[in-house]
Amino acid sequence: MASDKPSHRFDPNFTSQVINAMGPKTSPRHRQVFGALIRHIHDFAREVELTVDEWMEGVKFINALGEIYTKSNKTRNETHRICDILGVESLVDEITHKIISETGIDPTSSSILGPFWSPNAPFRELGDVIFQDGVPPNGRVAKMHGVIRDITTGKPIPGAVFDIWQASANGKYDFQDPENQTPNNLRGKFRADENGRYWLYCLHPTAYSLPRDGPSFQLLTLMDRHPMRPAHIHFMVTHPDYQACTTQLYPSDDPWIKSDTVFAVKDDLVVDFKPLQGDDKATLELEYNINLAPKGYKGKI
Amino acid sequence: MASDKPSHRFDPNFTSQVINAMGPKTSPRHRQVFGALIRHIHDFAREVELTVDEWMEGVKFINALGEIYTKSNKTRNETHRICDILGVESLVDEITHKIISETGIDPTSSSILGPFWSPNAPFRELGDVIFQDGVPPNGRVAKMHGVIRDITTGKPIPGAVFDIWQASANGKYDFQDPENQTPNNLRGKFRADENGRYWLYCLHPTAYSLPRDGPSFQLLTLMDRHPMRPAHIHFMVTHPDYQACTTQLYPSDDPWIKSDTVFAVKDDLVVDFKPLQGDDKATLELEYNINLAPKGYKGKI
Numbered sequence: 001m002a003s004d005k006p007s008h009r010f011d012p013n014f015t016s017q018v019i020n021a022m023g024p025k026t027s028p029r030h031r032q033v034f035g036a037l038i039r040h041i042h043d044f045a046r047e048v049e050l051t052v053d054e055w056m057e058g059v060k061f062i063n064a065l066g067e068i069y070t071k072s073n074k075t076r077n078e079t080h081r082i083c084d085i086l087g088v089e090s091l092v093d094e095i096t097h098k099i100i101s102e103t104g105i106d107p108t109s110s111s112i113l114g115p116f117w118s119p120n121a122p123f124r125e126l127g128d129v130i131f132q133d134g135v136p137p138n139g140r141v142a143k144m145h146g147v148i149r150d151i152t153t154g155k156p157i158p159g160a161v162f163d164i165w166q167a168s169a170n171g172k173y174d175f176q177d178p179e180n181q182t183p184n185n186l187r188g189k190f191r192a193d194e195n196g197r198y199w200l201y202c203l204h205p206t207a208y209s210l211p212r213d214g215p216s217f218q219l220l221t222l223m224d225r226h227p228m229r230p231a232h233i234h235f236m237v238t239h240p241d242y243q244a245c246t247t248q249l250y251p252s253d254d255p256w257i258k259s260d261t262v263f264a265v266k267d268d269l270v271v272d273f274k275p276l277q278g279d280d281k282a283t284l285e286l287e288y289n290i291n292l293a294p295k296g297y298k299g300k301i
Numbered sequence: 302m303a304s305d306k307p308s309h310r311f312d313p314n315f316t317s318q319v320i321n322a323m324g325p326k327t328s329p330r331h332r333q334v335f336g337a338l339i340r341h342i343h344d345f346a347r348e349v350e351l352t353v354d355e356w357m358e359g360v361k362f363i364n365a366l367g368e369i370y371t372k373s374n375k376t377r378n379e380t381h382r383i384c385d386i387l388g389v390e391s392l393v394d395e396i397t398h399k400i401i402s403e404t405g406i407d408p409t410s411s412s413i414l415g416p417f418w419s420p421n422a423p424f425r426e427l428g429d430v431i432f433q434d435g436v437p438p439n440g441r442v443a444k445m446h447g448v449i450r451d452i453t454t455g456k457p458i459p460g461a462v463f464d465i466w467q468a469s470a471n472g473k474y475d476f477q478d479p480e481n482q483t484p485n486n487l488r489g490k491f492r493a494d495e496n497g498r499y500w501l502y503c504l505h506p507t508a509y510s511l512p513r514d515g516p517s518f519q520l521l522t523l524m525d526r527h528p529m530r531p532a533h534i535h536f537m538v539t540h541p542d543y544q545a546c547t548t549q550l551y552p553s554d555d556p557w558i559k560s561d562t563v564f565a566v567k568d569d570l571v572v573d574f575k576p577l578q579g580d581d582k583a584t585l586e587l588e589y590n591i592n593l594a595p596k597g598y599k600g601k602i
Contacts, residue, residue: 010395018388018564023525030523033349038387040345045392048337052414055384055393062380066367079363083356086339087319091346092356094311113353222331224324263319 008046015042064215075175077115081216084112084262085225099243099299105151107293109266111247114234116173121163121187129201129281130164130188133181136203139169142273142284145199148192148237151291156196160239160292163189164202166232171208201281204273205231207256220261230256230265242292249288309347316343365516376476378416382517385413385563386526400544400600406452408594410567412548415535417474422464422488430502430582431465431489434482437504440470443574443585446500449493449538452592457497461540461593464490465503467533472509502582505574506532508557521562531557531566543593550589 019035026034044050065079083089089112097110124130135141148160165187167173174181192198210216210227220227232248250257252270276285293299320336327335345351366380384390390413398411425431436442449461466488468474475482493499511517511528521528533549551558553571577586594600 010392010399014388014392014395014564021524021526021560021562021564025525026523033351033355034524036345036349040341040348041387041389042392044337044341045389045396047341048334049396050334050393052390052393052397054334055389059378059380059384062363063367063370063375063378066364066369066380067371068367069364070368070371074364077360077364079360079367083360086342087315088342088346088356089353091311091315091343092351092353094315095346095350096353098311222327223322223335224326225322259322261322263315263322 010046015039018042061215061219068214076211076214078215080115081210081214082219084114084264085210085216085220087263089113090263093246097243097245099293099297101151101293101299103152103154105149105154105291106268107151107243107299108237108245108247108290109268110245111264111266111269112262113236113246114248114262114264116167116175117165117234117236117246118175118184118187120184121165121189122184124188124190124200126190126193126197127199127201128188128190130166130186131168131201131203133185136169136180138206140204140284141201141282142204142286143199143276143279143282144202144233144286144288145197146287146289148196148198148239148290148292150242151293152297156192157239157242157292158192158194158196160192160196160198160237160242160290161189162192162198162200162290163187163236163238164200165234166202166205167208169203169206171206202233204284205233205251207231207254210261225261226256226259227261228256228259229262230254230260232264237290237292239292241295243295243297245290245292249286311347316340319343362516362519369515377512377515379516381416382511382515382563383520385415385565386511386517386521388564390414391564394547398544398546400594400598402452402594402600404453404455406450406455406592407569408452408544409538409546409548409591410569411546412565412567412570413563414537414547415549415563415565417468417476418466418535418537418547419476419485419488421485422466422490423485425489425491425501427491427494427498428500428502429489429491431467431487432469432502432504434486437470437481439507441505441585442502442583443505443587444500444577444580444583445503445534445587445589446498447588447590449497449499449540449591449593451543452594453598457493458540458543458593459493459495459497461493461497461499461538461543461591462490463493463499463501463536463538463591464488465501465534465536467503467506467535468509470504470507472507503534505585506534506552508532508555511562526562527557527560528562529557529560530563531555531561533565538591538593540593543595544598546591546593550587 068078148157174185190198231254232250236246238244249271273284369379449458475486491499531551532555533551537547539545550572574585
C-alpha cells in the first residue's frame with residue numbers, strides 16, 4: 001500500500017508520476033489494475049534495490065518465454081507455467097471462484113487449468129474409454145463415475161458436460177508425445193444422463209515432472225525446488241445454467257501431494273482409488289460427485 | 302510489506318507457502334528477490350481481485366512480447382519497451398546509479414539505455430560526422446563537444462570513450478530503417494584526447510513515437526497515454542577506471558519534455574543548442590561536459 005512517508009532514499013514522487021500519466025479515457029478497471037501493478041512493481045524494485053543488470057536478466061527471461069511459445073507453434077506455454085510455479089494461477093483461481101455456500105453443500109473446489117487443456121477434445125459416449133490408443137505399458141485402468149448436482153437444491157444436473165484430460169503413464173500429454181499418442185488420446189467430453197450421472201474409463205494418473213529444458217526449470221533450479229507435480233486427472237464441468245468448474249483430482253497416496261510444484265492441491269480434491277471386481281475393463285474404481293453453483297449464485301461473501 | 306493480519310478474505314497462508322517452497326541451496330540474493338517478487342505479485346492480485354480471465358490476458362500479452370522479439374530476429378525488444386513505459390528502467394537506473402557527490406561536482410545523471418544501443422558501433426576520429434549516410438532531409442547539423450572530467454578531482458579523463466547514438470530526422474534508428482540507413486549510421490565511438498575533450502558532428506535530434514503496431518502501443522492505448530519521446534541524443538561514456546555513464550540529452554524547447562512516455566528526462570540532461578557561425582559543417586553547437594565518478598566511489602549515501 002502507498003504510504004505518506006517513503007521508507008527508501010529514492011525519488012518519492014516517481015511512482016505517482018508514472019501512475020498519473022494515465023489519461024481520462026482509461027477505463028476504471030484498467031486504471032485500478034495498471035495503477036496497482038505499477039505501484040507493486042516499483043515497490044518491489046525499491047525494496048530489493050533491483051539493479052539494471054538484474055532487471056535486464058528479467059527482460060531476457062521474459063523474451064525467452066515468448067520465444068519458446070513462438071518456436072513450439074504455440075503448444076508450449078512457459079509463461080503460463082512460470083505463473084503456475086509462482087502460485088499465480090492458483091491464487092487467481094481462488095480469487096475468481098471462491099464461493100462459500102449457504103446450503104451446506106459446498107461447490108466442488110476449482111483448481112488450475114494448466115497449459116494442457118485442449119478445446120478440441122471429442123464428445124464420447126457414456127461408458128467409453130478415453131485411452132483411444134489402448135492401455136499404455138504400466139497403465140492401470142479405472143472406472144470413473146459420479147453424479148453432477150446443484151448445490152442449492154441437491155438435485156442432479158442432466159446434460160452437464162464432463163470434459164476430462166490426463167497425461168499417459170509416461171507422464172506426457174498427447175501433444176507432448178506425438179510418437180506414442182494420437183491427437184485427443186486421453187481426452188474426452190461426456191454428457192451426463194437424465195440423472196446427472198457420468199461414467200467412463202480412464203487411467204490411474206501418473207506423477208510427472210515439468211519440462212526440464214526451459215525457463216521454468218531454470219527458475220525452479222534457482223529456487224532450489226523440484227519440478228514434480230503429483231499424479232492428477234484434470235476435468236472441467238460445464239452447463240449453460242451453472243458456473244463452470246475446472247479442477248483436478250489427486251490420488252491420496254501420491255508422494256508429491258504435499259509439495260505440488262504448482263500449488264494446486266486442495267483437500268476436497270484428494271481421492272482414493274478403490275479395487276474394482278467384476279468389470280473386465282478396469283481393476284480400479286473412482287467415484288467422484290461434483291457440485292455446481294447456479295450462474296449468478298454468490299453464496300456467503 | 303507482509304502484515305500479520307491479512308486485509309483480504311483469501312487463504313492467509315498461501316503466499317508464505319509459495320515463498321517457503323524455496324530450498325536451502327537458493328542463493329541469498331535469489332531468495333530475497335524471488336521472495337519479494339512473489340509477495341508483491343500475490344499482493345497485487347489480491348488487492349485488485351485479479352480474475353482468471355484477466356490473468357490469462359496477461360499471459361497472452363507476455364507471449365506476444367517474446368513473439369515479436371523472436372520474429373524480428375531479436376531486433377525489436379517490446380519487453381524492454383514495456384518496462385520503459387511502466388517506468389521500470391528509469392527506476393532501476395536510479396536505484397543502481399544514485400551517487401550524491403561529496404566534492405560539489407555532481408556526476409552526470411544517468412538515464413535509460415533504451416532498446417536501440419548497439420554493441421557494434423565503430424570508432425570514429427575526433428571531429429568526424431556520425432551521419433555516415435549524409436545529412437537527411439530536414440536534418441540540422443550540430444557540432445557537439447565537451448570535456449570528460451573526474452568528479453573527485455575536476456581533472457580531465459584522457460582516453461575516455463564517448464559512444465553516441467541517435468535516431469535520424471525521420472525518427473528512426475538504423476536498424477528500424479534499412480531502406481534509408483546503412484548499419485551504424487548515426488552511431489559512433491570517440492576516444493577523448495589528452496585533455497579529456499571530445500568533439501564530433503551529429504544531428505539536432507527529432508522527437509519520435511514509439512512503434513504503434515505492437516503490445517507496448519496497446520498498453521499505452523489502454524492507459525490513454527501518448528507514445529511520444531522528446532527529441533534526444535543517447536550516449537554512454539566509459540573508461541576502465543571510472544563508473545560508466547549511460548544517458549540522454551534533451552533540447553529544452555521540445556514539446557514532449559514534460560511528458561516523456563518512458564520517464565527518462567532529468568533536469569541536468571536538458572540542454573540548449575546554440576547557433577554556430579564560421580563552421581561550414583554545422584549551423585548549431587552543443588557543448589556538454591561530462592562528470593564521471595571513479596570506480597568504487599560511493600559518495601554520500
